[in-house]
Amino acid sequence: MREQHLRLELLLVIAAFAPPPVLLLTCFLTPWHDYSGFMIPHCTAASLVSENKVLCHPASADSLSTSAAQEDHVSMGGFAARKAMTVVENVEKVLAIELLCAAQAIDFHRPLRTTPALESVHAAVRSKIPFMDKDRYMKPDMDTATELIKSSAIWDAVAECL
Numbered sequence: 566m567r568e569q570h571l572r573l574e575l576l577l578v579i580a581a582f583a584p585p586p587v588l589l590l591t592c593f594l595t596p597w598h599d600y601s602g603f604m605i606p607h608c609t610a611a612s613l614v615s616e617n618k619v620l621c622h623p624a625s626a627d628s629l630s631t632s633a634a635q636e637d638h639v640s641m642g643g644f645a646a647r648k649a650m651t652v653v654e655n656v657e658k659v660l661a662i663e664l665l666c667a668a669q670a671i672d673f674h675r676p677l678r679t680t681p682a683l684e685s686v687h688a689a690v691r692s693k694i695p696f697m698d699k700d701r702y703m704k705p706d707m708d709t710a711t712e713l714i715k716s717s718a719i720w721d722a723v724a725e726c727l
Contacts, residue, residue, distance in 0.1 A: 600700045609658075613659050614655075624645035657714055664686075665710050668686075668687050689718050694709050
């Protein structure tokens with residue numbers, strides 16, 4: 566269920582890459598149509614979601630008999646825990662990419678304002694990551710956005726408005 570929700574969220578991000586008349590946003594969330602913009606982060610997010618689908622396969626399905634066939638199971642708890650941690654880390658990265666896309670989309674709608682909570686989140690993002698006005702290597706931005714999520718800075722920005 567959680568993975569389906571994440572796929573739905575990713576589809577919402579994909580919608581941001583639709584032609585401009587559909588969502589009133591520029592293609593790839595860039596000021597000019599000849600830039601790749603957020604296309605590569607989008608591919609990264611799609612790849613991470615696909616990886617999570619594989620990682621969510623039950624570890625117990627790979628259990629083998631051991632000890633001269635006297636035991637019919639082997640604990641896969643450690644392996645399952647490692648897979649679960651990887652899934653969590655991947656979700657943090659996907660959410661960070663979505664956060665970057667949302668901030669960029671909000672900038673394209675200026676001077677309009679959104680809710681106080683989203684304005685606070687936008688300010689938190691923009692305090693660390695500038696508007697993408699031309700193509701650039703996005704990994705540092707994605708890493709910074711991931712740290713904003715992991716450090717609870719985004720939650721703190723929203724909590725001020727609750």
